[in-house]
Amino acid sequence: MTPELGRAAVLIALAACSIGAVTGIWAGITARVDAARWTRWMAGLFAFAMVAAVGLMEFALITHDYSVKYVAEVGSNETPLAFTIVSLWSSLDGSILLWALILAIWAGVFAWRLRDNHPEHAPFALGTILAVGVFFTFLVSGIANPFDRIPEPLSNGPGPNPLLQNHILMIIHPPTLYLGYVGMTVPFSMGCAALMNGSMPTGWARTMRRWMLVPWTCLTVGIILGGWWSYEVLGWGGYWAWDPVENASFMPWLTATAFIHSSMMMERKEHLKGWTISLVMASFLLTLLGTFMTRSGVFNSVHSFTQSPIGPVFLGFLALCLVFCVLLLAARVDTLSPPISKLEGPWSRDFAFLGNNLLFAAFTFTVLLGTVYPLLNEVMTDVQISVGEPYFNRMSVPICMGILFLMGVGPALPWGRAEPGEVMRQLSMPTIVSVVIAAGCVAMGLREPIAILTFALSGFAGMVTLKELTEPGRQRAAKLGEPLPKALLNTWRTGHRRAGGYVVHLGVVFIAVAIAASSVYRSETEMTIREGKAKSFLGYDITYTGTERVDEPHRWSRVAHFQVSKDGEHIGDASPRLNHYKKMGQAIGTPTVISRLDEDLYLSLVQVDTEGKMASLSVVVEPLVWWLWFGGGVMLLGSVISGWPAARRKEEEDAA
Amino acid sequence: MSNSTSKNRRLALVGALAVAGAALAFISFGNIGENLVYYWDPGQLIAAGDKSIGATIRLGGVVKKDTIDWDPDRSELAFTVSDGVAEVNVHCTGAPPQMFREGIGVVVEGTMTKAGIFESSRLMVKHSNEYKAPEEGTSVEELYKTVEAL
Numbered sequence: 001m002t003p004e005l006g007r008a009a010v011l012i013a014l015a016a017c018s019i020g021a022v023t024g025i026w027a028g029i030t031a032r033v034d035a036a037r038w039t040r041w042m043a044g045l046f047a048f049a050m051v052a053a054v055g056l057m058e059f060a061l062i063t064h065d066y067s068v069k070y071v072a073e074v075g076s077n078e079t080p081l082a083f084t085i086v087s088l089w090s091s092l093d094g095s096i097l098l099w100a101l102i103l104a105i106w107a108g109v110f111a112w113r114l115r116d117n118h119p120e121h122a123p124f125a126l127g128t129i130l131a132v133g134v135f136f137t138f139l140v141s142g143i144a145n146p147f148d149r150i151p152e153p154l155s156n157g158p159g160p161n162p163l164l165q166n167h168i169l170m171i172i173h174p175p176t177l178y179l180g181y182v183g184m185t186v187p188f189s190m191g192c193a194a195l196m197n198g199s200m201p202t203g204w205a206r207t208m209r210r211w212m213l214v215p216w217t218c219l220t221v222g223i224i225l226g227g228w229w230s231y232e233v234l235g236w237g238g239y240w241a242w243d244p245v246e247n248a249s250f251m252p253w254l255t256a257t258a259f260i261h262s263s264m265m266m267e268r269k270e271h272l273k274g275w276t277i278s279l280v281m282a283s284f285l286l287t288l289l290g291t292f293m294t295r296s297g298v299f300n301s302v303h304s305f306t307q308s309p310i311g312p313v314f315l316g317f318l319a320l321c322l323v324f325c326v327l328l329l330a331a332r333v334d335t336l337s338p339p340i341s342k343l344e345g346p347w348s349r350d351f352a353f354l355g356n357n358l359l360f361a362a363f364t365f366t367v368l369l370g371t372v373y374p375l376l377n378e379v380m381t382d383v384q385i386s387v388g389e390p391y392f393n394r395m396s397v398p399i400c401m402g403i404l405f406l407m408g409v410g411p412a413l414p415w416g417r418a419e420p421g422e423v424m425r426q427l428s429m430p431t432i433v434s435v436v437i438a439a440g441c442v443a444m445g446l447r448e449p450i451a452i453l454t455f456a457l458s459g460f461a462g463m464v465t466l467k468e469l470t471e472p473g474r475q476r477a478a479k480l481g482e483p484l485p486k487a488l489l490n491t492w493r494t495g496h497r498r499a500g501g502y503v504v505h506l507g508v509v510f511i512a513v514a515i516a517a518s519s520v521y522r523s524e525t526e527m528t529i530r531e532g533k534a535k536s537f538l539g540y541d542i543t544y545t546g547t548e549r550v551d552e553p554h555r556w557s558r559v560a561h562f563q564v565s566k567d568g569e570h571i572g573d574a575s576p577r578l579n580h581y582k583k584m585g586q587a588i589g590t591p592t593v594i595s596r597l598d599e600d601l602y603l604s605l606v607q608v609d610t611e612g613k614m615a616s617l618s619v620v621v622e623p624l625v626w627w628l629w630f631g632g633g634v635m636l637l638g639s640v641i642s643g644w645p646a647a648r649r650k651e652e653e654d655a656a
Numbered sequence: 657m658s659n660s661t662s663k664n665r666r667l668a669l670v671g672a673l674a675v676a677g678a679a680l681a682f683i684s685f686g687n688i689g690e691n692l693v694y695y696w697d698p699g700q701l702i703a704a705g706d707k708s709i710g711a712t713i714r715l716g717g718v719v720k721k722d723t724i725d726w727d728p729d730r731s732e733l734a735f736t737v738s739d740g741v742a743e744v745n746v747h748c749t750g751a752p753p754q755m756f757r758e759g760i761g762v763v764v765e766g767t768m769t770k771a772g773i774f775e776s777s778r779l780m781v782k783h784s785n786e787y788k789a790p791e792e793g794t795s796v797e798e799l800y801k802t803v804e805a806l
Binding site: 358362365366369370373383384385386387388389390391394395526527528558578587605606607608614616618 | 673676680681683684685687688690691692693694695712714728731749750751752753754755756
């Protein structure tokens with residue numbers, strides 16, 4: 001029954017999307033309240049049907065119902081329950097199903113949240129979201145149908161890709177990323193709605209930014225978790241390799257970040273409307289491109305597990321959306337009202353925001369170029385190449401420096417015109433701090449300009465951010481005589497959007513320092529150790545105590561045991577392992593990371609001889625990696641503070 | 657502010673952006689050209705001649721029988737990669753991955769030296785979804801598509 005029920009649910013979702021897309025646009029054009037209500041009902045039905053479809057798929061996965069095609073592809077009786085549940089997104093068809101589910105949930109929440117607000121814009125936006133839904137439900141009901149019935153089912157399956165079963169992060173990383181990816185559809189649709197309606201009122205702009213903030217946060221967390229997964233699992237001691245699939249998630253993040261900043265300009269000065277809408281459109285198109293690249297198998301990267309027939313269909317949809325965006329922009333951008341005030345000159349925050357947007361656009365362009373160049377090249381010359389990491393590093397380092405610099409300078413500048421003297425006074429303290437940091441680095445013997453510059457700029461940005469975070473509180477304490485901690489909390493509560501934004505900036509500072517330190521001062525070696533003996537690397541003594549074999553239902557593993565001490569003091573045991581998955585002719589390692597605040601020791605097992613007398617290890621020492629994950633947590637915290645809903649309700653009342 | 661000065665400013669702005677964009681594109685393309693990684697099999701590598709010296713290459717093929725020379729004391733590994741017709745001698749430092757053996761598909765990343773030995777900085781073993789050693793002559797494209805770093 002499950003294949004038929006699942007397919008029925010998907011078809012209901014397809015019908016709901018098709019009807020809702022039409023009624024939504026119609027409601028927008030005619031301003032008919034009943035059509036708008038119908039659209040909301042269709043969004044609700046879409047959400048309900050997709051929850052049912054995914055529920056059925058999970059039921060089939062958990063009960064090992066191999067008559068369902070997708071279960072036959074990724075299920076196996078030996079896979080642990082948790083990984084059986086998450087194998088929903090371990091292969092192509094399931095991940096498209098997940099995509100449709102998340103879109104349906106976004107559509108349902110959007111319909112419900114905006115049921116009484118923005119009647120001129122909301123139906124257009126919801127109609128556009130559902131139109132996107134038509135495509136994905138069409139995929140799930142047709143060429144990517146995971147519910148196909150297998151006429152003569154087997155009694156067991158191959159199990160999901162071992163790389164996906166190897167770490168707990170695989171349970172949360174993909175859905176987080178997908179929440180962000182798919183969520184970009186909402187601000188995109190809202191931008192389209194502004195063009196269709198021909199107006200971008202301040203309230204709509206603000207609502208749009210809020211609907212971007214949530215997917216942006218998910219995408220940020222998803223990208224960092226992806227880096228963390230790659231660090232903990234892939235065994236080469238890195239978290240970012242400019243892999244096409246990593247780039248695919250990074251590009252929409254760049255344009256979305258640019259959007260969050262330019263929308264502040266739009267809200268405050270009614271400036272850059274066309275540009276801001278272009279940014280949400282770009283973010284959406286880049287998520288489609290990303291899904292196409294990840295899921296169609298056009299790249300041979302570590303993430304592309306699937307080869308599929310849906311590639312061309314996806315590419316067609318991408319082209320259609322691109323044409324739609326360009327035409328809609330060209331036809332309607334002039335209907336938006338002109339700016340109310342002009343932009344200020346170089347000594348203003350306006351200018352910093354413009355610079356920020358240009359740098360993010362340039363960053364997106366360079367990453368996009370490096371990512372699609374091999375594809376274009378192969379199409380035109382039939383020669384297989386790839387673009388090496390040095391290209392990305394060389395291009396991104398100066399751009400990141402510029403962004404870091406503006407992140408420091410921008411918040412110190414006023415929105416209006418400022419006197420250069422005043423600006424100098426504002427920036428003197430952070431400048432002194434950054435010079436002291438740079439001098440300190442040189443005194444400590446550091447000689448690498450990239451690292452020193454990053455540390456100095458991070459110190460600069462960190463100082464300015466801390467000042468901006470505490471200044472209102474200090475002023476309040478002085479004015480009202482409140483104790484400082486209470487005054488600080490009060491200002492953070494009332495100005496939580498602003499405060500949250502600065503906390504995000506602090507997170508970026510931590511990440512910048514961590515990336516610079518861990519990539520510039522990374523050291524690695526390889527060693528082969530005899531049982532009972534020790535070898536040393538950079539003050540670490542690593543003793544090999546033996547290897548054991550561990551059997552589990554779905555795999556068996558060689559686990560090598562090491563004792564690690566630093567400068568004579570025992571700091572931990574390490575048991576990196578090599579896992580052999582049944583039915584797969586491959587060994588996948590699980591490295592061990594001994595993580596401390598100052599540096600990580602990363603051990604991954606390369607080889608153990610047959611008797612276990614000799615073990616070969618790859619050893620990496622990287623400073624400050626821990627701060628990368630910490631910075632990610634700070635960014636998440638800042639986003640939550642910024643978008644906290646309790647205060648949001650009050651804001652809506654203020655706006656209404 | 658009169659209409660014409662605003663138009664002039666706008667023109668100047670668009671011009672400046674166009675120049676900046678062109679400069680960025682120029683730098684990017686130049687940079688890409690210097691950082692290409694070539695995906696070759698032994699035949700293509702030999703055909704490339706001097707062009708292969710110093711270039712970054714991913715060489716794919718099968719580890720030829722009786723050519724593996726692993727020196728655990730000096731941590732040096734040498735073997736021959738074959739595509740069934742042409743052969744290239746490969747040298748790298750470090751222990752071979754657990755799955756490394758004769759007849760298995762590999763991709764090595766590195767460059768060709770003047771001495772005619774491929775100096776590899778990264779050795780990847782082909783992953784397959786089935787228990788099946790790739791036969792000699794498996795197409796390199798297929799290898800690339802299933803390869804992963806261990």
